[in-house]
Amino acid sequence: MTLDLRGxxxxxxxxxxLFVTGxxxxxxxxxxxxxxxxxxxxxxxxxxxxxPGQALLVCSALVHIALGLYSITQRRSLTxxxxxxxxxxxxxxxxxxxxxxxxxxxxxxxxxxxFDATYGQxxxxxxxxxxxxxxxxxxxxxxxxxxAAVGLYSWLVLKPVWKRIGxxxxxxxxxxxxxxxxxxxxxxxxxxxxxxxxxxxWRGHITDNxxxxxxxxxxxxxxxxxxxxxxxxxxxxAAAVFGWRMxxxxxxxxxxxxxxxxxxxxxxxxxxxxSLANDIPHAHVCSAxxxxxxxxxxxxxxxxxxxxxxxxxxxxxxxVGAPEARLACQARVLGQGxxxxxxxxxxxxxxxxxxxxxxxxx
Amino acid sequence: MNLAEWSxxxxxxxxxxxxxxxxxxxxxxxxxxxxxxxxHAALMTGMGVRAFTYVVILLLVGIGVEWLxxxxxxxxxxxxxxxxxxxxREALRPGLRRFFLxxxxxxxxxxxxxxxxxxxxxxxxxxxxxxxxxxxxxxxRFAWIVIALVLAPGQPRLRLVPLAEGRAGWLxxxxxxxxxxxxxxxxxxxxxxxxxxxxxxxxxxxFAAVTLSCLLLAVAAxxxxxxxxxxxxxxxxxxxxxLVGAAYLTWLLSPMWGTxxxxxxxxxxxxxxxxxxxxFFWREQDGEVHDHVLPSIxxxxxxxxxxxxxxGIAAIVLEAPLESLAxxxxxxxxxxxxxxxxxxxxxxxHVIWITIRTAIDQRLARVPAPGKxxxxxxxxxxxxxxxxxxxxxxxxxxxxxVLSSLWALGLEITPVLAGAGVVGLALGFGAQALVRDVIAxxxxxxxxxxxxGEYIESGQNTKGMVERxxxxxxxxxHHNGPLHFVPYGSLGTVRNTSxxxxxxxxxxxxxxxxxxxxxxxxxxxxxEEMAADPEVGPAMIEPLKGKLYRxxxxxxxxxCKFRTAxxxxxxxxxxxxxxxEAALTAMGVGFAxxxxxxxxxxxx
Numbered sequence: 001m002t003l004d005l006r007g008x009x010x011x012x013x014x015x016x017x018l019f020v021t022g023x024x025x026x027x028x029x030x031x032x033x034x035x036x037x038x039x040x041x042x043x044x045x046x047x048x049x050x051x052p053g054q055a056l057l058v059c060s061a062l063v064h065i066a067l068g069l070y071s072i073t074q075r076r077s078l079t080x081x082x083x084x085x086x087x088x089x090x091x092x093x094x095x096x097x098x099x100x101x102x103x104x105x106x107x108x109x110x111x112x113x114x115f116d117a118t119y120g121q122x123x124x125x126x127x128x129x130x131x132x133x134x135x136x137x138x139x140x141x142x143x144x145x146x147x148a149a150v151g152l153y154s155w156l157v158l159k160p161v162w163k164r165i166g167x168x169x170x171x172x173x174x175x176x177x178x179x180x181x182x183x184x185x186x187x188x189x190x191x192x193x194x195x196x197x198x199x200x201x202w203r204g205h206i207t208d209n210x211x212x213x214x215x216x217x218x219x220x221x222x223x224x225x226x227x228x229x230x231x232x233x234x235x236x237x238a239a240a241v242f243g244w245r246m247x248x249x250x251x252x253x254x255x256x257x258x259x260x261x262x263x264x265x266x267x268x269x270x271x272x273x274x275s276l277a278n279d280i281p282h283a284h285v286c287s288a289x290x291x292x293x294x295x296x297x298x299x300x301x302x303x304x305x306x307x308x309x310x311x312x313x314x315x316x317x318x319x320v321g322a323p324e325a326r327l328a329c330q331a332r333v334l335g336q337g338x339x340x341x342x343x344x345x346x347x348x349x350x351x352x353x354x355x356x357x358x359x360x361x362x
Numbered sequence: 363m364n365l366a367e368w369s370x371x372x373x374x375x376x377x378x379x380x381x382x383x384x385x386x387x388x389x390x391x392x393x394x395x396x397x398x399x400x401x402h403a404a405l406m407t408g409m410g411v412r413a414f415t416y417v418v419i420l421l422l423v424g425i426g427v428e429w430l431x432x433x434x435x436x437x438x439x440x441x442x443x444x445x446x447x448x449x450x451r452e453a454l455r456p457g458l459r460r461f462f463l464x465x466x467x468x469x470x471x472x473x474x475x476x477x478x479x480x481x482x483x484x485x486x487x488x489x490x491x492x493x494x495x496x497x498x499x500x501x502x503r504f505a506w507i508v509i510a511l512v513l514a515p516g517q518p519r520l521r522l523v524p525l526a527e528g529r530a531g532w533l534x535x536x537x538x539x540x541x542x543x544x545x546x547x548x549x550x551x552x553x554x555x556x557x558x559x560x561x562x563x564x565x566x567x568x569f570a571a572v573t574l575s576c577l578l579l580a581v582a583a584x585x586x587x588x589x590x591x592x593x594x595x596x597x598x599x600x601x602x603x604x605l606v607g608a609a610y611l612t613w614l615l616s617p618m619w620g621t622x623x624x625x626x627x628x629x630x631x632x633x634x635x636x637x638x639x640x641x642f643f644w645r646e647q648d649g650e651v652h653d654h655v656l657p658s659i660x661x662x663x664x665x666x667x668x669x670x671x672x673x674g675i676a677a678i679v680l681e682a683p684l685e686s687l688a689x690x691x692x693x694x695x696x697x698x699x700x701x702x703x704x705x706x707x708x709x710x711x712h713v714i715w716i717t718i719r720t721a722i723d724q725r726l727a728r729v730p731a732p733g734k735x736x737x738x739x740x741x742x743x744x745x746x747x748x749x750x751x752x753x754x755x756x757x758x759x760x761x762x763x764v765l766s767s768l769w770a771l772g773l774e775i776t777p778v779l780a781g782a783g784v785v786g787l788a789l790g791f792g793a794q795a796l797v798r799d800v801i802a803x804x805x806x807x808x809x810x811x812x813x814x815g816e817y818i819e820s821g822q823n824t825k826g827m828v829e830r831x832x833x834x835x836x837x838x839x840h841h842n843g844p845l846h847f848v849p850y851g852s853l854g855t856v857r858n859t860s861x862x863x864x865x866x867x868x869x870x871x872x873x874x875x876x877x878x879x880x881x882x883x884x885x886x887x888x889x890e891e892m893a894a895d896p897e898v899g900p901a902m903i904e905p906l907k908g909k910l911y912r913x914x915x916x917x918x919x920x921x922c923k924f925r926t927a928x929x930x931x932x933x934x935x936x937x938x939x940x941x942x943e944a945a946l947t948a949m950g951v952g953f954a955x956x957x958x959x960x961x962x963x964x965x966x
Binding site for chain 1: 405406407408410411412414415416418419421422423425426429430433436437438440441443444446516517518519
């Protein structure tokens with residue numbers, strides 16, 4: 001079950017990333033001209049405008065958000081890696097920031113039948129009529145893209161395929177996409193501003209179009225406010241569930257480590273959370289997703305006080321060739337008397353997850 | 363200018379300053395609102411969108427470059443974080459590694475962001491704003507790197523200061539807030555004045571930032587240094603709060619001198635806590651410092667560097683032309699510069715002296731006390747040489763320090779040196795013999811020619827056991843009792859009879875009719891028995907052996923020989939005689955008795 005959720009979150013994330021990448025690629029063409037953007041729009045954005053594409057996109061977005069909120073409720077403590085914090089925060093701020101754009105693009109067409117959502121139209125809105133939306137969209141670009149980049153990077157870096165596709169090149173490519181898209185956005189913006197000034201006919205067309213959407217601003221705003229309210233309540237509920245789970249458990253348990261370390265923490269925390277909360281060096285490349293296997297430990301005593309292995313843990317352990325070990329990020333401490341030995345040094349990196357049998361501590 | 367005039371002028375200046383502050387506070391808020399409104403309006407145009415797009419691009423490039431760096435550097439960062447650390451001193455090296463890795467990441471971020479900003483054509487004044495904002499971020503991040511290195515909130519293993527876990531987190535948050543306020547109070551008002559011409563708003567923001575941070579610092583002084591259980595000490599919290607207050611008041615009177623006062627206050631505050639900070643690194647498992655020597659060196663060096671750094675920052679703040687300072691005419695400036703030079707010399711000498719003394723003292727502590735029953739021991743020459751070395755280096759360092767201090771203060775030392783040379787020459791001739799003795803002694807001792815307890819013969823026909831070694835003479839106890847004091851200069855060839863081994867030979871006259879082979883075997887057997895004897899056996903290096911040496915009329919002389927450790931030959935010889943005699947008696951052979959057989963023939 002957990003494996004399915006994990007895979008589903010990844011799959012929906014990939015769908016969304018694919019859509020965003022197409023959108024960015026379309027924006028990049030702005031470096032050439034506005035016409036090029038329009039010309040390529042049916043190819044890059046068209047598929048997502050079709051009924052199945054749109055359904056897939058909307059479903060993916062909803063499922064991804066739901067799974068993100070669900071992952072908050074499943075948390076047991078505040079210990080998480082920096083990338084996790086970044087991803088969580090950016091993920092939380094994205095829907096409210098993006099909502100406006102999404103509603104205009106998806107709903108306006110239905111509310112006002114003849115609304116023409118071309119790039120020229122939208123860029124004119126952003127660069128001339130209400131620049132505030134543009135600032136919001138720029139923030140979204142950054143939030144969405146870094147969120148996606150963190151996700152993609154931490155997924156790919158653990159795969160053996162990483163070396164084959166030239167791991168070092170992935171980050172520059174990942175960051176070139178939004179940078180080029182933003183440059184395209186700025187260049188196209190210049191063109192649009194010039195065109196608005198020099199081409200009154202076009203300007204008239206744009207303002208006409210804009211008037212149509214201004215008429216439906218009120219219902220759209222109301223809709224937006226309602227969605228935001230629901231979203232805010234959902235986030236609060238997730239946070240409340242998390243807080244309740246944190247506060248519910250009061251008993252503390254102790255875990256002994258190798259090298260004389262020992263950790264104390266609430267019952268029910270995973271071994272890795274124990275280590276991190278008690279300043280014990282412990283490798284965790286995939287930050288508790290149970291994918292990398294670098295946090296694996298040998299249980300010396302008290303194996304019965306740990307939560308039982310799930311399928312995903314068994315698979316990961318088999319992949320790294322240590323079937324009798326435990327993943328510290330998955331094994332939760334349910335009782336006293338646990339003592340473990342960390343099997344990898346704390347500085348084990350992604351290469352230890354990609355090729356576990358070749359990796360030796362340097 | 364006399365003091366009264368100066369005071370009147372200073373009072374007038376401070377009154378003007380207060381009036382200015384008052385105007386800033388009255389007009390600042392409305393100006394500030396204007397500035398914010400103007401910025402907002404400017405942002406909500408095509409220009410604003412373009413500028414913001416570029417800012418996002420800068421951020422993305424900066425983040426991407428830094429991420430790329432971390433994708434390679436993170437493993438070594440983790441290694442530095444996970445390094446096994448048993449004492450605070452061991453935390454220092456991995457701490458520095460973390461610091462430099464983070465610093466490189468930050469510099470890459472800053473360089474990428476600022477470098478990219480050159481690629482765009484910005485609306486007027488915006489590039490300045492963006493670079494200031496980037497620098498602001500860089501300052502904050504740098505402060506965080508330093509604070510994370512020193513206070514390590516959440517990671518008590520890595521902490522470099524003596525601080526409990528709960529307090530570290532709070533102190534880090536407070537320090538970050540203060541840095542934020544200071545940085546904001548530095549960057550924002552500048553931009554306001556230059557880009558928007560809002561001088562009053564700038565003054566008000568500066569006032570608010572400084573007041574708020576000083577308040578926070580004063581609160582921190584009481585919160586973090588208030589509870590000292592050692593009763594008779596003056597409360598630190600009060601001193602620290604006083605320093606903050608003094609710096610703040612000075613700032614109110616004059617911003618420039620306020621900055622200087624803040625630097626001075628920081629230097630004093632550091633000096634107060636420096637001893638604890640430095641000694642923390644030498645704490646043993648029981649929380650106490652046992653070895654005080656090295657921490658003391660580091661402490662004095664740290665005290666000195668803190669003052670120097672404070673002076674340097676003050677000079678930069680005052681925008682004192684450093685290169686022309688050295689050539690300044692003002693006698694006060696020249697004298698202070700020279701004092702700094704003398705202080706440097708003093709510190710250097712102090713460090714060298716403590717290093718030498720510690721090394722010598724530690725070596726001396728490892729030398730066992732000269733015992734009387736352990737035979738000649740090699741420690742005696744160390745006991746002589748090391749104190750000599752200590753005194754010599756002390757004198758040398760002192761002379762050099764005095765001379766170079768005089769030179770650094772600008773006094774002419776050539777006559778002193780020349781005079782010392784002449785006096786030295788005269789003394790040298792007078793004390794020729796003395797010097798010869800001392801230097802010869804150093805070489806005797808360095809070459810390990812004799813040790814206390816050894817029996818030596820000198821070239822001057824004096825011999826005896828070495829009883830005492832001094833700087834100039836060696837005292838030899840003759841076996842009959844007299845004590846010779848031989849100066850090293852006239853010691854000459856030393857014949858040391860107490861080294862490694864001695865060979866002892868003696869003759870055994872037996873009647874001429876004994877069987878030589880039997881005697882040889884008998885002596886050999888005695889030798890084997892002696893080698894097995896628990897009393898003399900261990901001292902013997904080669905066993906007793908004997909062979910026929912000479913045949914005289916009526917006498918066969920056997921020459922016996924053995925080798926022992928020095929000093930044992932007399933005991934061993936006596937024992938050998940006793941055993942041989944007993945063995946001969948058992949065999950029925952007596953020593954040659956010296957009786958002459960005189961054959962008398964009857965007179966014919």
